[in-house]
Every structure is written in C-alpha cells, then in structure tokens.
Amino acid sequence: MHTSTTSTTPLEPWTIEQLQEATQGHWYHGRVPHVSVKRILTDSRHAEKGDVFLALKGEKFDAHQFITQVAENGCEIAIVSQPVDADIYQLVVADTRLALGDLGAYRRQKNAQLKVIALTGSSGKTTTKEMLGSILSRLAPTLITRGNLNNDLGVPMMLLELRAEHQYAVMELGANHQGEIDYTSHLVQPYVAGILNIGTAHLGEFGGREGICRAKSEIYAHVDVHGTSIIPAHDDFSDEIRQAVKTEKVASFGEGGDIYATEVQLKPQSVIFCLNTPLGNRQINLPFAGEHNVQNALAAATFALALDIGLDDIVIGLENAKNAKGRLDFIHHKNHLFIDDTYNANPTSMRAAAEVLAQQDGIRVFVMGDIGELGNSAAQQHYMLGRDLVSIKGLNFVVVVGEFAPAAQEGARSTQYGKKMQAFLTQEQALPLLLDLVKTHQPQSMSFLFKGSRYTHMETLLADLMENI
Incomplete structure (x- = not known):
C-alpha cells in the first residue's frame, strides 16, 4: 500500500512490548526482537532499519509480497496476518488493517x-x-x-x-x-x-x-x-x-x-x-x-x-488561514486568472466554485470534470449540474469533460443558455477549444476555474492550457 503523504517530523519510538500490547499479536516461532522501533510504516519503499513494516492487504493488493524486499533493505520487523518465509521478525495478528487501527488507538490513549x-x-x-x-x-x-x-x-x-x-x-x-x-x-x-x-x-x-x-x-x-x-x-x-x-x-x-x-x-x-x-x-x-x-x-x-x-x-x-493545494488556488498568468480547484469535487462544491468564478473579472470560463462516487444517480446529478451552471449569471462559457459530459450538456440544453456549454469526452479534445477561446477574446483578460473529482486529474488540463497560451 503506497501513500505519498509521509511526515518528516521525528516520531515517538515504540517498545517491543507496546507493539505486542497494542495489537495483541504473537511473535512467529517465539522469536522476539530486541531492537528499538522508530516508526511504523505501510509503504514498503521507505521501510528501513529501525522501522516496522505493517503489511496491509486489500481487494487488489497484498503487501505481504514485499516483506522479503523490506528485509533486504534492513527492516527487521514486520506485522503480518500470515507468516512469510523471510529473514525478519514477524508479529502475527488476525487482521493487519485492524492492527493499524489498534496501534493508532493505543497511541491516542497514551x-x-x-x-x-x-x-x-x-x-x-x-x-x-x-x-x-x-x-x-x-x-x-x-x-x-x-x-x-x-x-x-x-x-x-x-x-x-x-x-x-x-x-x-x-x-x-x-x-x-x-x-x-x-x-x-x-x-x-x-x-x-x-x-x-x-x-x-x-x-x-x-x-x-x-x-x-x-x-x-x-x-x-x-x-x-x-x-x-x-x-x-x-x-x-x-x-x-x-x-x-x-x-x-x-x-x-x-x-x-x-x-x-x-x-x-x-x-x-x-x-x-x-x-x-x-x-x-x-x-x-x-x-x-x-x-x-x-x-x-x-x-x-x-x-x-x-x-x-x-x-x-x-x-x-x-x-491568517491558508487554503490547501488545489482548493481555490488563484494563479495569475499572462494577463489571465487561473483558479485551481482540482483537489476534489461533489455537486455542492461544484456549484459553490461556479459562484466564486462568477465574482471574477473578464471572460469567465468554468471547466468541469466528472464527479465520481454518485452511483446510479450520476447521470441525473450531472444533468442538474449542467442545467444550473449555465444558468449562473456571470459565467460566459462552461466546458465539461468526461464520461458524464453528455449528461451535463443535456441539462444545459434544457435551459435557454444551452449554447454556453461545450462537452468533450477527453481533455485532449477540450484543449483546442480552450486555446481557441483565449485567441478569440484577445486582448481581453479571462478567468478560468478548473474542477473535478480527484481521479479526473483536471490539473493536467489546467497545466496544458497555461503552457500553451
């Protein structure tokens, strides 16, 4: 299991006794380590001497397969749900996912x-x-x-x-x-x-x-x-x-x-x-x-x-508060404003972002990627968004990209403002239109806002547009 958000602050060390007490696990073959533990990790790429590697298991991955590799990198302890054939101390628990929770709860209680x-x-x-x-x-x-x-x-x-x-x-x-x-x-x-x-x-x-x-x-x-x-x-x-x-x-x-x-x-x-x-x-x-x-x-x-x-x-x-990256980040570039709101999206935040764009100067272009995790209501939710976005006073163009772009466009066409919206299935198809909008409206300044669910990576389209204008 890889996570890119790792901390650089030194963590409080664990004792071997605390590891066992928190997880209620047992040492494989009774082999108990006598080493100090600086941190517990789930990312095999960073596990080294002094670390404990906790092998998570999901539907599509099993980090037990990396245990030999972390042992070769100097990591001496692994927390496992089934022992593996590797030269490493193994604390065996019923479920490593729940063991991670137990370790977090233990640290909280202390x-x-x-x-x-x-x-x-x-x-x-x-x-x-x-x-x-x-x-x-x-x-x-x-x-x-x-x-x-x-x-x-x-x-x-x-x-x-x-x-x-x-x-x-x-x-x-x-x-x-x-x-x-x-x-x-x-x-x-x-x-x-x-x-x-x-x-x-x-x-x-x-x-x-x-x-x-x-x-x-x-x-x-x-x-x-x-x-x-x-x-x-x-x-x-x-x-x-x-x-x-x-x-x-x-x-x-x-x-x-x-x-x-x-x-x-x-x-x-x-x-x-x-x-x-x-x-x-x-x-x-x-x-x-x-x-x-x-x-x-x-x-x-x-x-x-x-x-x-x-x-x-x-x-x-x-x-004095600051926004997280990709949360209504205002970027000024070549006479234009680019608002990076690509961190994530849901229907409520999409409408809120559009209202923010409507407050900006110049020609206002809203660029929307798909919203995920809407289940059976996805097409209907995108339809309603398309209808609502083009109706917002102050938005000049709405560009929708992704699988549900046609549903959003249908919603837009149910209003008198349907012409405001252009729909594309891919970012590659949308980029020429965005470049064309900039060219057509020169020398006027423009304000763009990009937003979509995390998996759509709308920041890529934002970067491509900024690079090519």
Missing part, C-alpha cells in the same frame, strides 16, 4: 492530555480543518490531518504521528461506507466533534442523502461526555443530526444557530463578514473566496469556541 477535534461532512472538511488548524496551531502544538488521510487507514496513520507535546489534534473523518465513521471516531476519541453538512458526495455508496446522514451521524456516539457536539443549524437534515447527539453540550453554526454571520461582503478573492457569537461579535477579513467559505469559517469558529479559545485568537487564526 496521550491523555490531548484534545481531539473530529469533523466530517459532505463538503468543506479540508478547508474547515485548515482554518481550525490555523487557529489552534498558533496557541499550542497541533496535529492536523494531512492530505486525504481521513479514512479507516489514514486516520490511524495520522494518530501514529502523535507526540507528547501535542495539545490538540484536528482530525478530518471521511466516509465511503456505513460504519467507517463509527470506527474512526472510536479511534480518535474526540472532545469536540461535528458534521458540517449533508450533501450529495458518495451518494452511490449510501443510497441517498438519508444514508449519508446516518453514516456521518455515527461521529456523535464517541464524543467525550464532558465535550461538545457541533451541528449545522441550517441544513436539510438538522433535525436528524440533532437527534444523534449524545452530549449535554451542543453548539450550532449557520443561519439560526449560536454562531452565525451577518453583513457578508463577497469580494473576488476574499469575504468580509461579521462573526456573531455568544461571547460577542467581530469583523473577519477571510482570505478565502465564496459564501460557502463563510460557512466553513463559522464551523471552525464554533469548534474553537467549544475548546474555550478566545475570540481574538479565532479572528487572527481565520484571517
């Missing part, structure tokens, strides 16, 4: 001083996590979920990075199957936890938004009894979410909530708003574009307030 903030939702998780990380990491050492390490493998891998000096951990929890958030919330043991929203991401796996709501609501079963549950006040599923809460303390954000925004002024690349809280009000100059980011900032403020963080610190943290 850091009793830690306050964990866990958040989930259909969209805005990464941005809210970055905003909250910006608030907390100014005040004390804080562990923050990196990249997309938010699933049943990524969450325990993040927990392995906990060190004694950490006071906070901001953990993003994702779900693409029922029970996953129940599992990861149990591992992280949050003091404050909540749902940002119930959208339409992963519709396929959950069979509808009710299923998504049930899956996300699993987070509330694991909040510390003295902690706080955070809920969105203005969501279609707010009532169902509230019913899932188990703690006495509850805080809500958004319209009609405990923490809400007024006097919102949308600027092309930022937002100014008044943050209203039970502790008082403050003006926020948020360096993020789009009304949806006001919601993310309100959520981050609500989580922070539940940790007794002062309002002044919340303002400084929000105003």
Whole structure:
C-alpha cells in the first residue's frame, strides 16, 4: 500500500512490548526482537532499519509480497496476518488493517492530555480543518490531518504521528461506507466533534442523502461526555443530526444557530463578514473566496469556541488561514486568472466554485470534470449540474469533460443558455477549444476555474492550457 503523504517530523519510538500490547499479536516461532522501533510504516519503499513494516492487504493488493524486499533493505520487523518465509521478525495478528487501527488507538490513549477535534461532512472538511488548524496551531502544538488521510487507514496513520507535546489534534473523518465513521471516531476519541453538512458526495455508496446522514451521524456516539457536539443549524437534515447527539453540550453554526454571520461582503478573492457569537461579535477579513467559505469559517469558529479559545485568537487564526493545494488556488498568468480547484469535487462544491468564478473579472470560463462516487444517480446529478451552471449569471462559457459530459450538456440544453456549454469526452479534445477561446477574446483578460473529482486529474488540463497560451 503506497501513500505519498509521509511526515518528516521525528516520531515517538515504540517498545517491543507496546507493539505486542497494542495489537495483541504473537511473535512467529517465539522469536522476539530486541531492537528499538522508530516508526511504523505501510509503504514498503521507505521501510528501513529501525522501522516496522505493517503489511496491509486489500481487494487488489497484498503487501505481504514485499516483506522479503523490506528485509533486504534492513527492516527487521514486520506485522503480518500470515507468516512469510523471510529473514525478519514477524508479529502475527488476525487482521493487519485492524492492527493499524489498534496501534493508532493505543497511541491516542497514551496521550491523555490531548484534545481531539473530529469533523466530517459532505463538503468543506479540508478547508474547515485548515482554518481550525490555523487557529489552534498558533496557541499550542497541533496535529492536523494531512492530505486525504481521513479514512479507516489514514486516520490511524495520522494518530501514529502523535507526540507528547501535542495539545490538540484536528482530525478530518471521511466516509465511503456505513460504519467507517463509527470506527474512526472510536479511534480518535474526540472532545469536540461535528458534521458540517449533508450533501450529495458518495451518494452511490449510501443510497441517498438519508444514508449519508446516518453514516456521518455515527461521529456523535464517541464524543467525550464532558465535550461538545457541533451541528449545522441550517441544513436539510438538522433535525436528524440533532437527534444523534449524545452530549449535554451542543453548539450550532449557520443561519439560526449560536454562531452565525451577518453583513457578508463577497469580494473576488476574499469575504468580509461579521462573526456573531455568544461571547460577542467581530469583523473577519477571510482570505478565502465564496459564501460557502463563510460557512466553513463559522464551523471552525464554533469548534474553537467549544475548546474555550478566545475570540481574538479565532479572528487572527481565520484571517491568517491558508487554503490547501488545489482548493481555490488563484494563479495569475499572462494577463489571465487561473483558479485551481482540482483537489476534489461533489455537486455542492461544484456549484459553490461556479459562484466564486462568477465574482471574477473578464471572460469567465468554468471547466468541469466528472464527479465520481454518485452511483446510479450520476447521470441525473450531472444533468442538474449542467442545467444550473449555465444558468449562473456571470459565467460566459462552461466546458465539461468526461464520461458524464453528455449528461451535463443535456441539462444545459434544457435551459435557454444551452449554447454556453461545450462537452468533450477527453481533455485532449477540450484543449483546442480552450486555446481557441483565449485567441478569440484577445486582448481581453479571462478567468478560468478548473474542477473535478480527484481521479479526473483536471490539473493536467489546467497545466496544458497555461503552457500553451
């Protein structure tokens, strides 16, 4: 199993006794190592002397086949679910995937001083996590979920990075199957936890938004009894979410909530708003574009307030927060603006991104790749997106690329603005049109926004266009 998001910070070492205690495994042939352990890895390419290689097994891969190779590279210990014929100490466990969870949970329990903030939702998780990380990491050492390490493998891998000096951990929890958030919330043991929203991401796996709501609501079963549950006040599923809460303390954000925004002024690349809280009000100059980011900032403020963080610190943290790469990244190049929002996509975030583009200058071109994990509703969701995107005032052209581009185009043609949209099955087919648009509109400046699900790699088309204009 390869993951490219590896940490460079030195990790806290493990003892041989701790490895066995955490996993409840046994040493193969009774051979117990007497070596120090600096880190536990699942990536065979980086395993070396002092490391423990944990051999994961999935539907399409089995890392047990790399054990001989890691042994040759000097790695002396492997955690396995079935012993292999290799010159390496082997800690045998029932299931290496669950053993990874056990190791993460063990490390979490050993850091009793830690306050964990866990958040989930259909969209805005990464941005809210970055905003909250910006608030907390100014005040004390804080562990923050990196990249997309938010699933049943990524969450325990993040927990392995906990060190004694950490006071906070901001953990993003994702779900693409029922029970996953129940599992990861149990591992992280949050003091404050909540749902940002119930959208339409992963519709396929959950069979509808009710299923998504049930899956996300699993987070509330694991909040510390003295902690706080955070809920969105203005969501279609707010009532169902509230019913899932188990703690006495509850805080809500958004319209009609405990923490809400007024006097919102949308600027092309930022937002100014008044943050209203039970502790008082403050003006926020948020360096993020789009009304949806006001919601993310309100959520981050609500989580922070539940940790007794002062309002002044919340303002400084929000105003100095930075976007994750590929999240509404503004790039100026040759008189044109390119907005890189290619990190990922779902129908809600796609519409929000289009609203951000509509605020920009010049000729505005929205370039959309397919959205994945929508199951049977994929064609219908793309149809509705096509219909809605061309209807947004301020978008001059919408270019759709991918398997579901024809469905989006059908949606566009159901409106009077159908001519705004061009559909292509591949990026190679779309590039000449984009180049032609630039040529046709010279010397006017243009604003492009690129977005699609991770697997579509829309950043490739963005790079190709910038290179060729």
